[in-house]
Amino acid sequence: MLADELAIIAHRGECSEAPENSLASVKEALAGACTAIEIDVQLTQDGIPVLFHDRDCQRMFHPPMSGAIADYHWEQLQNLELEEHERLPGVRAPFTQLSDVVTLLINRPDVTLFIEVKRAALERFSYAKVHEQISLAIRPIQLQCVLISFSLPFLSFARSHNGHRLGVVLGEWDWLERPEIGAISPEYIFCNLKRLPEGFLFNTGSPTWVVYEVDTPELAARLFSQGLRQxxxxxxxQLKAAIAGKGAN
Structure with a gap:
């Protein structure tokens, strides 16, 4: 059945309950029985891996801040709060280090953590610096982690420097024709729903395909019929509950 065979990854955590990319959103995802969670990671100016998606600090911080994450040291950020003004106005959560998520998951070996390494970080720091800092932070749960990115050069670097599982996030559909992807040999391919050709049939072997953003049981059922499993x-x-409520097969 669809409810049993389609794995749903919590995109930036459970964002219907807590601000995205916060420890609270990760905890909510675990409370909702998610065993796969995706987060975005950047580095502070002093090299601390933190959870954050945007290139600037305007949307998520309360109050809004100027500049980018890499413009601030951890000491300047550690007591600040995140708030999604459109999705969850008034709901706030502390800004989160990657190490906090690692500590939370040490006793949850059943959970897979997908870490999207943001291009904003790769434009401010060397690939070696970003890779080293993230690798150090996730060492206690390395086997549970998958590094994903839009940056094919970074993923190529990661493949040649460590044993992390990797995932390519497609910037465009024709990226699949790029020889770099074959050289990376990713374990996962992530694709925006909007870039997916109508009726595309997914392979059921390696790499594993992941489509985002899936928000209805009807869409989930259609993609499942085309071979998608994550x-x-x-x-x-909410998506799990809706699928279970429809008794989708």
Whole structure:
């Protein structure tokens, strides 16, 4: 059945309950029985891996801040709060280090953590620096982690420097024709729903395909019929409940 065979990845955590990319959103995803969670990671100016998606600090911080994450030291950020003004106005959560998520998952070996390494970080720091800092932070749960990115050069660097599992996030559909992807040999390919050709049939072997953003049981059922076995949702708990309620096969 669809409810049993389609794995739903919590996109930036459970974002219907807590601000995205916060420890609270990760905890909510775990409380909703998610065993796969995706987060975005950048580095502070002093090289601390933190959870954050945007190139600037305007949307997520309360109050809004100027500049980018890499413009600030951890000491300047550690007591600040995140708030999604459109999705969850008034709901706030502390800014989060990657190491906090690692500590949370040490006793959850059943959970896979997908870490999207943001291009904003790769434009400010060397690939070696970003890779080293993230690798150090996730060492206690390395076997549970998958590094994913839009940056094919970074993924090529990561493949040649460590044993991390890797995932390519497609910037465009024709990226699949790029020889770099074959050289990377990713374990996962992530694709935006909007870039997916109508009726595309997914392979059921390696690499594993993941489609984002899937938000209805009807869409989930259609993609499942085309061979998809993993998808991402900002509201995985609600999607799971809707699929179970429809008794989708």
């Amino acid at each position: 998808c991402e949702s900002f509201s995985p708990r």
